[in-house]
Amino acid sequence: MPERIPLVIDTDTAQDDCIALLAGLLDPRADLRAVTMVAGNVDFGHQVRNAYLTCNVAGRLGEVPIHLGCRRPMVRAWESAENVHGDGAGGLAMDMTDCDPESEHAVDALLRLATENPGELSIVAIGPLTNIATAVVKDPDFVQNVKTLYVMGGSNNARGNITASAEFNFYVDPEAAKTVFAAGFEIVVVPWAPLTLDQAVFTQPALDEIAALGTPLSDFFTRVCAATLDFDRSVGIDGTTHPDSLTAAVLLHPELIRSSARYHVDVETAGELTRGYAAMSWGVHGLEANATVVEEIDAEAFFGYIKGLLATKTTPAREIA
Numbered sequence: 494m495p496e497r498i499p500l501v502i503d504t505d506t507a508q509d510d511c512i513a514l515l516a517g518l519l520d521p522r523a524d525l526r527a528v529t530m531v532a533g534n535v536d537f538g539h540q541v542r543n544a545y546l547t548c549n550v551a552g553r554l555g556e557v558p559i560h561l562g563c564r565r566p567m568v569r570a571w572e573s574a575e576n577v578h579g580d581g582a583g584g585l586a587m588d589m590t591d592c593d594p595e596s597e598h599a600v601d602a603l604l605r606l607a608t609e610n611p612g613e614l615s616i617v618a619i620g621p622l623t624n625i626a627t628a629v630v631k632d633p634d635f636v637q638n639v640k641t642l643y644v645m646g647g648s649n650n651a652r653g654n655i656t657a658s659a660e661f662n663f664y665v666d667p668e669a670a671k672t673v674f675a676a677g678f679e680i681v682v683v684p685w686a687p688l689t690l691d692q693a694v695f696t697q698p699a700l701d702e703i704a705a706l707g708t709p710l711s712d713f714f715t716r717v718c719a720a721t722l723d724f725d726r727s728v729g730i731d732g733t734t735h736p737d738s739l740t741a742a743v744l745l746h747p748e749l750i751r752s753s754a755r756y757h758v759d760v761e762t763a764g765e766l767t768r769g770y771a772a773m774s775w776g777v778h779g780l781e782a783n784a785t786v787v788e789e790i791d792a793e794a795f796f797g798y799i800k801g802l803l804a805t806k807t808t809p810a811r812e813i814a
């Protein structure tokens with residue numbers, strides 16, 4: 494039995510967030526202590542449902558606590574990515590009887606779990622950073638209690654997705670992102686571009702391999718990723734994109750990282766055209782590094798990892814239609 498890694502996944506559950514949750518739920522290395530929800534991709538209620546759908550298809554419904562977190566960004570109005578993700582789970586539904594989230598707020602759950610396991614808990618933050626920033630503001634010990642914060646967000650001197658300059662998670666709550674990068678965490682960043690676009694896109698042959706697995710999980714993957722695949726193709730991306738599952742994967746399997754470098758990362762909150770832009774300074778501008786940015790992965794091994802997860806034979810407790 495490999496050493497298990499205690500973690501929390503902080504998520505705006507839609508499409509690849511679901512696949513990241515599967516890594517937390519099914520990888521023998523993952524000791525998933527909780528799922529915390531944050532306003533982001535799609536309607537908050539849909540996100541919560543998508544998290545329960547994912548637990549169910551993994552055969553683990555009711556085993557991992559789900560905590561509801563911040564319902565909007567710290568300063569701004571919430572903006573969704575429903576044009577990209579639809580409802581975030583391909584229209585899938587199930588009986589939601591007794592799928593009741595914990596009464597404890599996500600921010601309090603993050604603080605408690607970090608306090609109970611000082612220096613041991615890693616957080617995989619794959620939505621806007623509102624919950625994480627709020628936890629930083631609420632408890633000055635939080636930063637030191639967290640082992641490593643894995644962040645999906647920003648682009649490394651490359652194109653954005655929601656605007657030319659910004660990736661969605663940082664764009665939606667730039668003040669939260671700025672707060673988190675200034676807080677002093679050990680941070681590992683998985684950027685949208687160029688990393689995800691170059692190395693974590695599953696093209697049609699890969700998607701065919703996944704579909705051919707014929708498991709409940711592979712059917713779930715195909716349905717959940719369908720809406721985003723249509724969108725991605727409409728904007729010139731030749732497959733499904735997997736930044737969130739990659740973020741979980743590099744925590745659980747750091748050997749997937751082929752190269753990374755130390756950067757000073759800061760996030761634009763005031764720009765006219767650059768709201769949410771991640772300024773990633775590579776060490777020549779006199780700024781102290783505050784994050785490790787993943788620059789290259791073993792793309793073949795990453796696909797193999799996800800395919801392996803999806804090949805797992807699970808028994809969902811409830812029918813999904």
Ligand SMILES: [Ca+2]
Binds near residue numbers: 507
């Ligand atoms: Ca996400």
